Structure formats: structure tokens, C-alpha cells
Amino acid sequence: xxxxxxxxQVKVHDNPKQRKMKQRRYGRxxxxxxxxxxxxLMLGLFIFYVxxxxxxxxxxxxxxxxxxxxxxxxxxxxxxxxxxxxxxRAIRNTVVYIVLSVPLSIFLSILVAALLNQxxxxxxxxxxxxxxxxxxxxxxxxxxxxxxxxxxxxxxNYALGLLSIKGPHWLTDPNxxxxxxxxxxxxxxxGNNMIIFLSGLQGISSSYYxxxxxxxxxxxxxxxxxxxxxxxxxxFFVGVISLISAFQVFDMIYMMIGEKNIAIxxxxxxxxxxxxxxxxxxxxxxxxxxxxxxxxxxxxxxxIQMKLQKKWVHYG
Amino acid sequence: xxxxxxxxxxxxxxxxxxxxxxxxAIMIIPFIWMFLTSVKTMGESTMVPLVIIPKQLQWNNYLxxxxxxxxxxxxxxxxxxxxxxxxxxxxxCSLAAYAFARIEFPGRNxxxxxxxxxxxxxxxxxxIPQYMIMKDLGWLNSLQALIVPGLFSAFGTFLLRQFFMTLxxxxxxAAKLDGCNQFRTYWQIMLPLAKPxxxxxxxxxxxxxxxDLMWPLIVxxxxxxxxxxxxxxxxxxxxxxxxxxxxxxxxxxxIPMIIIFLVFQRSFIEGIALTGSK
Numbered sequence: 001x002x003x004x005x006x007x008x009q010v011k012v013h014d015n016p017k018q019r020k021m022k023q024r025r026y027g028r029x030x031x032x033x034x035x036x037x038x039x040x041l042m043l044g045l046f047i048f049y050v051x052x053x054x055x056x057x058x059x060x061x062x063x064x065x066x067x068x069x070x071x072x073x074x075x076x077x078x079x080x081x082x083x084x085x086x087x088x089r090a091i092r093n094t095v096v097y098i099v100l101s102v103p104l105s106i107f108l109s110i111l112v113a114a115l116l117n118q119x120x121x122x123x124x125x126x127x128x129x130x131x132x133x134x135x136x137x138x139x140x141x142x143x144x145x146x147x148x149x150x151x152x153x154x155x156x157n158y159a160l161g162l163l164s165i166k167g168p169h170w171l172t173d174p175n176x177x178x179x180x181x182x183x184x185x186x187x188x189x190x191g192n193n194m195i196i197f198l199s200g201l202q203g204i205s206s207s208y209y210x211x212x213x214x215x216x217x218x219x220x221x222x223x224x225x226x227x228x229x230x231x232x233x234x235x236f237f238v239g240v241i242s243l244i245s246a247f248q249v250f251d252m253i254y255m256m257i258g259e260k261n262i263a264i265x266x267x268x269x270x271x272x273x274x275x276x277x278x279x280x281x282x283x284x285x286x287x288x289x290x291x292x293x294x295x296x297x298x299x300x301x302x303x304i305q306m307k308l309q310k311k312w313v314h315y316g
Numbered sequence: 317x318x319x320x321x322x323x324x325x326x327x328x329x330x331x332x333x334x335x336x337x338x339x340x341a342i343m344i345i346p347f348i349w350m351f352l353t354s355v356k357t358m359g360e361s362t363m364v365p366l367v368i369i370p371k372q373l374q375w376n377n378y379l380x381x382x383x384x385x386x387x388x389x390x391x392x393x394x395x396x397x398x399x400x401x402x403x404x405x406x407x408x409c410s411l412a413a414y415a416f417a418r419i420e421f422p423g424r425n426x427x428x429x430x431x432x433x434x435x436x437x438x439x440x441x442x443x444i445p446q447y448m449i450m451k452d453l454g455w456l457n458s459l460q461a462l463i464v465p466g467l468f469s470a471f472g473t474f475l476l477r478q479f480f481m482t483l484x485x486x487x488x489x490a491a492k493l494d495g496c497n498q499f500r501t502y503w504q505i506m507l508p509l510a511k512p513x514x515x516x517x518x519x520x521x522x523x524x525x526x527x528d529l530m531w532p533l534i535v536x537x538x539x540x541x542x543x544x545x546x547x548x549x550x551x552x553x554x555x556x557x558x559x560x561x562x563x564x565x566x567x568x569x570x571i572p573m574i575i576i577f578l579v580f581q582r583s584f585i586e587g588i589a590l591t592g593s594k
Contacts, residue, residue, distance in 0.1 A: 033498035034421035041412035042427060044468030049434045052445030059444060068451075112339060115332050122333075128581065129340040132347065135577045135584070137527040139548040140566035144350040147559045155349055158366045187342070192588060199589035219328075248438055251529045255549060274440050279534055284444050291440045298438055 059288035077289035087273060093178055094269045098246040101185040106238055109193035117201040131191035142255030145184045177263035181252050193238050200234030232313045240305055247298050270294055354563035361560050377564040384554055389540055390547040397462040397543060398525040402518050404467040410514060413476035414502045434470040450535050461535040472517045479513030516587030526573055544569040
């Protein structure tokens with residue numbers, strides 16, 4: 001029916017012709033080019049991303065042998081997930097890491113963005129400085145912080161010493177190391193989030209503030225009554241993205257703590273364990289089960305965030 | 317009253333600057349410390365009380381880095397990987413993004429959803445099978461192992477599709493009337509218009525590619541195929557206590573990115589802001 005409407009002068013006789021007409025609805029040659037243009041991407045995504053998801057799920061049911069051979073062991077790996085205390089510790093570490101680093105980074109980023117979102121001198125210089133950690137290789141960031149945190153010769157304990165405080169062993173004390181990593185994570189993420197918040201703030205129409213000024217609202221009350229509510233979509237976006245990437249923390253722990261550190265048990269993250277099992281201990285089956293677990297956790301948490309957003313995110 | 321209000325304004329401006337300056341100092345001090353340590357003697361770096369400024373700048377720390385690991389090779393590998401990944405990914409993603417944004421074809425939504433669903437999956441889920449593919453192809457310890465999986469990106473396609481959708485349709489229609497096929501329309505008309513979007517994507521790819529650690533650690537373990545990030549990890553293994561060399565190596569790994577950032581600062585900022593505003 002539809003086809004007739006497009007070009008009513010052509011009668012529909014039989015199937016092959018009908019097919020030809022259908023093509024015409026999409027434009028001559030368009031179909032050919034569309035498929036040619038998406039082909040490289042779809043092929044690559046399929047080979048390197050879609051197929052691996054299924055393969056990982058399959059691997060999560062096998063046990064890896066020394067020579068890359070593997071055998072089906074059913075739910076063994078998943079049972080191991082339940083009993084592996086290292087993994088439970090890693091999940092706890094990762095949760096602590098997320099719960100502290102994500103909200104604190106968002107809070108500080110909003111603070112910096114709000115301060116920068118006015119006519120002040122040196123705006124570009126501030127922006128550049130705050131952004132510097134974002135473009136710096138995490139491996140190098142970890143290295144310099146290891147040095148700053150050094151208990152004997154580190155700048156941090158030296159500064160504390162000037163205040164006659166004896167600084168702790170930041171990276172080797174199991175009670176402290178995780179928090180030291182979290183501080184660095186916040187330090188290196190503020191710049192990125194600040195830029196996103198700054199562009200969110202610039203999207204808020206100045207007429208709101210003018211109206212509030214006429215009503216006699218002060219700076220603080222304007223911030224709470226106008227800025228924050230109108231910024232909630234951006235906060236939500238940054239929150240979801242930060243959470244997903246915080247679940248995958250690896251570089252900082254691998255480079256700053258490392259496997260030989262006595263504090264590794266109290267700092268290692270889920271992905272650190274995934275790497276350790278999968279690539280240094282060649283337990284690729286069990287590592288796959290951890291990857292599947294991580295995927296499920298992230299899906300659930302993201303889903304909950306999506307559900308909760310209705311309660312606090314204002315789409316103006 | 318007027319004077320009072322003025323004073324208050326100046327006062328709050330000073331307060332704002334004080335807060336921002338303290339923050340900026342916290343951001344920049346690690347970099348300054350990295351540099352200062354990289355030009356100290358090992359003795360100076362472990363002296364108590366601390367030596368802030370070294371007596372003589374020890375540039376030969378940088379030479380020592382070259383002596384202990386093939387850093388020039390790391391540079392070359394990192395640059396080649398980043399270059400091919402960036403150009404390749406921007407081309408492949410922009411082709412597909414144009415088709416998804418502008419051409420109607422059966423299965424369009426299905427294919428696009430499939431690409432989007434990849435975005436939801438954390439990277440570790442792909443890693444072991446990707447590693448096995450590289451192993452089966454005999455690509456372990458090769459540059460193509462670093463490049464090829466990174467040519468295809470759901471994120472890049474999504475970003476560019478959003479960008480293509482904001483462009484006006486008139487030009488395209490004119491091109492069509494002139495008898496251009498879809499590919500020529502994309503290549504000659506749309507691509508030049510989509511430059512800001514492509515630059516934004518390119519910056520993300522450069523950043524991720526340059527700084528990525530886990531994948532290079534996994535696929536390339538021989539020093540002649542290592543990139544800078546993995547090279548730093550082995551430098552740490554070799555000189556775990558000599559921080560003058562570790563800091564020199566770190567400086568060398570981050571300086572190219574800092575230069576790129578300072579030159580293309582506006583594009584960086586706009587690119588990051590673009591992802592937040594969609």
C-alpha cells in the first residue's frame with residue numbers, strides 16, 4: 001500500500017518488481033551505500049566486541065589449563081565467586097573507593113566550576129591547571145604520587161613534619177592505603193568533571209538569577225534554589241559515567257600499590273583481581289566469571305540510578 | 317552603603333581567588349615536584365631535610381632512562397599506535413555515523429542498537445577473548461595488536477551521529493539533486509561540516525590511546541613493542557627506589573601530551589563539554 005503512495009503511476013505486478021519498488025522507497029543506491037558505510041564498523045564491533053561478550057560468558061564456565069586448553073566445569077567458577085574471600089575483599093574495596101571518590105569529586109568539581117563561572121581574572125589559567133591531571137597518563141600520575149606519599153622522603157610527610165605531625169606510611173599501611181589511592185583519584189578527576197559542570201552552568205539562563213535578585217535572594221540561596229536544581233541533569237550524567245569508570249579502577253592500584261605491597265589485600269579492586277587471575281595466574285575461566293559479575297553489578301547499579309533519577313533530577 | 321557593597325564585592329573576589337589558588341597549587345605541585353626530582357642527584361632526592369631545588373640540574377637522569385630501557389622505541393610505538401588508532405577510528409566511525417544519522421535503510425535501528433549495547437559493557441568483558449584473537453592471529457607483541465581492536469568504537473559512532481544530526485539538511489539535498497551519491501555527499505559536503513565533532517572524537521582517542529595501560533600490558537610484553545605507559549611500569553620494576561630516574565621517565569611520558577593539550581586546549585575543553593551536553 002505504502003509503495004503505491006510513493007509512486008502511484010507504477011503498477012505492482014509481481015514480487016520481484018515489488019522488491020524493486022521497496023528499494024526505491026529508500027532511494028536509489030542509498031541502501032548500497034548505507035551498508036557499505038556501516039560495514040567496517042559493524043564487522044569490527046562484531047569481531048572484537050559483540051562476539052567476545054558471548055565468548056567471555058562461555059569462558060566463565062570453563063577451567064583453563066596450562067597450555068591454553070580448557071575444559072567445561074559448569075558452575076564451578078561461579079561457586080568460587082561465592083567463596084573467594086579475596087574477591088569479597090576486592091568488592092568491598094571497590095565499593096569504598098566509589099562511595100568516597102565519586103561524590104567527593106562531584107562536590108569539589110561543582111565548587112570549582114561555580115567559582116570559575118563568573119567574570120574573574122585568570123579563568124583560562126585556572127582551567128588549564130585544573131585540567132592538567134586529566135590529560136596526564138595514569139601510570140605517571142601514580143608514579144609521582146608514590147613519590148609524594150613516600151614515608152621517608154616524600155613531600156607530603158615533609159610538609160606534615162613542618163607542622164610537627166608524623167606522617168603515616170601512606171601506601172603501605174593497610175588501614176590507610178586505600179584512602180591514599182582515593183585522594184589521587186579525586187585529584188585526577190576534578191578537572192574533567194569541572195569542565196562538564198562549567199558547560200552545564202553556562203547553560204542556565206541568567207534570567208533566573210535576575211528574577212531571584214529582584215526577590216532579594218543572596219548568592220548562597222541562589223545557588224541552592226536555582227543552580228543546583230538546574231544542574232541536576234549534569235550531576236546525574238557525571239554520576240553515572242564516574243560510577244561506571246570507578247567500578248573499573250585498575251591503573252592506580254596496579255602502579256601505585258602493586259602486587260608485592262603488603263597493603264595490596266586492603267586496596268585491590270575487582271578489576272585488579274580480574275587482571276591478576278586472568279593474565280598473571282592464567283586462570284582465564286575464573287577471571288571471565290569475575291568479568292561477568294562486574295558487568296552484572298554495573299548493569300544493576302546503572303538501572304537503579306536510572307530509576308532513582310526521577311526523584312531528584314529536574315529536566316527543565 | 318555604596319562603599320560597603322563595593323568592599324564586600326572585592327572581599328568575595330579575593331576569597332574566590334584564594335580558594336582557586338589553593339586548588340591550583342594542589343593540582344600543579346605534583347608536576348613541579350616530578351620535574352624537580354627528575355633533575356636531582358639520587359643523594360639529593362633522599363636527603364633529610366628535603367632539598368627543594370637541586371644544586372645542579374642533573375639532565376643526565378634523562379639519559380639514564382634511555383640507557384636502561386629503549387624509550388625511543390616506546391615513543392615511536394606510542395605515536396604510531398595513537399596515530400593509526402585516531403585516524404582509523406575517526407574515519408570508520410564517521411562513515412557509519414553518517415549512515416545512521418542520514419540514510420534510511422532496513423535494519424538501521426537494529427544495527428544502531430547493537431552498536432549502542434556495546435557501550436553498556438565494561439571493557440574487561442571483552443579483554444580475554446580479544447587477547448585470544450590476538451594470540452590466534454599471531455599478533456601478540458605487535459603494533460597491530462595495539463591498534464586494530466581500537467579502530468572500532470561504539471562511543472565514537474554515537475558521538476558523531478549526534479553531531480551529524482545537528483547539521484542542516486539543505487546542503488545534502490542540494491548535493492543529491494546534483495546527482496551525488498551518498499558517499500560523495502558524505503565525503504565532500506558533510507565531512508567538512510562535521511570537523512568540530514571529529515576533532516572532539518580525535519582528542520578522546522588520542523588521550524585514551526596515549527594513556528591506556530591494561531591492554532598494552534596484556535598483549536605486548538617484549539620491550540621493543542611496548543608503549544610508554546607499559547614502559548613506565550617496567551621502569552618502576554627496574555628502579556623501584558631511584559626516584560630521580562622514575563621521575564625523568566614520567567616527565568618524558570607526559571610531556572608530548574601536555575604540549576598537545578596546550579596547543580589544542582580549546583578543542584579539548586569543547587570536546588569534553590560536548591559529551592556532557594548531549
